[in-house]
Amino acid sequence: MRNGSIHRKTKETAIRVAVALDGTGSYQVATGIGFLDHMIEQLSRHSLIDITLEVQGDLHVDQHHTVEDSAIAIGEAVSQALGDRRGITRYGHAYAPMDETLTRAAIDISGRPFLVWKSGFSQPRLGEMDTELFEHWFHSFASAAGITLHVETLYGQNNHHIAESAFKALARALRQAVEIDPRKADAIPSTKGTLGGG
Template sequence: MAKAGFSRTGTVQRKTHETEIDVSVDLDGSGAYEISTGIGFLDHMVEQFSRHSLIDVKLKVVGDLHVDQHHTVEDSAIALGEAISKALGEKRGIARYGLAFSPMDETLARVALDISGRPYLVWKAGFSQPRLGEMDTELFEHWFHSIAQAAGITLHIELLYGQNNHHIIEAIYKGFARSMRQATEIDPRKGDAIPSTKGMLGSGTVEV
C-alpha cells in the first residue's frame, strides 16, 4: 500500500516506425486493466499479470502485425517496463525481492526476482508447439527479457514441470505477477529507505 500522498504511477508514450504505444500503470491499484495489443493471447497474459499483481495497467498498442508479431511483443514489454520503472521512482521503501511458486493443474513454475536496477533474465522453460492462439511461443522469452531490461529487474523464470503449453505460460505470467506484487509493495519497516547498502538502485549503476 502506498503511503499517504505518495503516488506510484507511471505513463509512457512510445512511437516508432514499427509501433505506437500508450501505457500507464498504478502500482497500488486493484488489478484493473484495459489491454489491447492486437495479439489476443498476449492481451490475455498481460491481463493475468495485472489481475494477479494488483498493478492497474492500461496498454494500447498499434503495431506492424502485417510484418510479424516481434515488434509488437518487444515494444509492448519495453513500454510496460519503462512505465513500471517510472512508477517505482527511487524505489524507496519497497520490499525489492519477490518469489512465487505458481501451480496450474499439472504445471508448476517458479519465478524469483530482484528490482535491483541490474537487468538480467534467466529463462528455463520451453514449449512443445510453435503457437498459442495466434502468438508465436518463441516470443514469450523475448517479452520477459524486454520487460526485465526496461524495468531494471533481475528475473529468474523456471518451469519445474508441466505438459500443457497454455498452462505453462499462464503459470509463468501469474508467478511473475505475484512476485512483482511482493517486490513492489511498501515495507513499513523500511520507511523511506532505499533497499540497498549503496543508497541507490538503478540509474545504470551496478547494485548488490
C-alpha cells in the same frame, strides 16, 4: 499512488501504457494479439498493478515488434512508477501452479537487468501468438524495468498452462517486490544507497 505512463512511437509500433503500482489489478489491454492480451491481463490481475495498454503494431510483418515493444513500455512505466525505489521490499518470489504445471519466479528490483529463463514449449503457437516470443517478452520487460528476473517451469505439459503460470508467477513475485516495507518505508533497500531509476 505510484504511477507511470509511457508514450512510445517508432516506425514499427505506437504504444500508450499507464500503470498504477498501488492499484487493484484492473486492466484495459489491446495489443492486437489476443493471447498476449490474456497474459498481460493475468499480470495485472495477480500483481494488483493497474495496467492500461494500447498498441498499434506492424502485425502485417509479424508479431515480434508488438511483443517486444509492449514489454519495453510496461517495464519503463513500472520503472518510472518506482521512482528511486525508496521503501520497496525489493525482492519477491512466487510459485504458480496451474493444473499439471508449476512455474516459479524470483525478482530483485536491483537496477541490474538480467533474465534467467528455464521454460519452453512443445508447439510453435498459442492461439495466434508465436511461443518463441514469450522468452523475448520477459527479457524485454526485465531489461526495461531494471530487474533481475529468474523464471523456471519445474514441470508441465500443456503449453497454455506453461505460459500462463509464468505470467502469474511473475505477477505474484512483482506484487511482493514493489510493496512498501512498513519497517523501512523511508529507506532505499541497498547498502549502496541507490537502485537506479527515478
